[in-house]
Amino acid sequence: MQTRIKELRAKHNITQLELAKLANVRRETIVFLEQGKYNPSLKLAHDIAQVFKLSIEEVFIID
Amino acid sequence: MKNTKLYLALLILGTITFAFGLYVYSLFDEISLFHLIAILVVAILVIVGIIIGIKRLKDEKQGLPPEDELSKRIKTKAGAMAFIYSFYVWLIILVFTMDSHINRIEVPLGIGLFSMGALYLMFWAHYSNIGVDDANPH
Numbered sequence: 001m002q003t004r005i006k007e008l009r010a011k012h013n014i015t016q017l018e019l020a021k022l023a024n025v026r027r028e029t030i031v032f033l034e035q036g037k038y039n040p041s042l043k044l045a046h047d048i049a050q051v052f053k054l055s056i057e058e059v060f061i062i063d
Numbered sequence: 064m065k066n067t068k069l070y071l072a073l074l075i076l077g078t079i080t081f082a083f084g085l086y087v088y089s090l091f092d093e094i095s096l097f098h099l100i101a102i103l104v105v106a107i108l109v110i111v112g113i114i115i116g117i118k119r120l121k122d123e124k125q126g127l128p129p130e131d132e133l134s135k136r137i138k139t140k141a142g143a144m145a146f147i148y149s150f151y152v153w154l155i156i157l158v159f160t161m162d163s164h165i166n167r168i169e170v171p172l173g174i175g176l177f178s179m180g181a182l183y184l185m186f187w188a189h190y191s192n193i194g195v196d197d198a199n200p201h
Binding site: 017020021024025026027028029032035036037038039040041044 | 122125126127128130131132133134191193194195196
């Protein structure tokens with residue numbers, strides 16, 4: 001699963017650490033999400049999408 | 064409360080290290096290669112535990128949780144893989160000790176337990192590096 005997290009972070013000027021704090025996860029989780037090495041739970045996907053005020057489908061692209 | 068747990072964990076690790084150091088000192092006259100290897104392994108495990116504990120403390124000070132869904136999934140997957148492969152380890156130990164003249168049962172038991180721990184650490188390090196993508200397992 002691909003994500004637009006890196007692009008959205010740059011657009012909103014948020015670091016990985018800041019996003020991790022906002023989503024209440026570890027920074028490594030954000031790194032793995034950006035690299036497509038981890039499929040988040042529905043709750044985490046929702047929490048991250050909420051940070052960017054977007055829907056889940058706009059942040060996560062299912063192959 | 065979470066900080067207290069981490070400090071307690073570090074204190075316990077320090078106590079184990081100190082106790083082990085006393086034990087090693089008492090062996091000084093009769094120390095062998097096996098003892099040296101055991102000392103080295105314990106020292107490595109304690110150092111790794113302390114490093115991980117310090118990192119967790121730093122993360123907590125930055126406002127990050129000590130665990131999240133990914134770290135829990137990595138632990139679960141590493142535990143499951145270590146459990147499966149440990150069957151083969153015990154089988155190998157059984158084959159090698161069946162007709163051997165090992166008088167002390169704690170030697171193969173110690174090797175087996177150490178191997179199980181080592182397997183878990185290996186798988187934990189592996190999945191911490193490559194991530195957990197259950198949708199596309201390769």
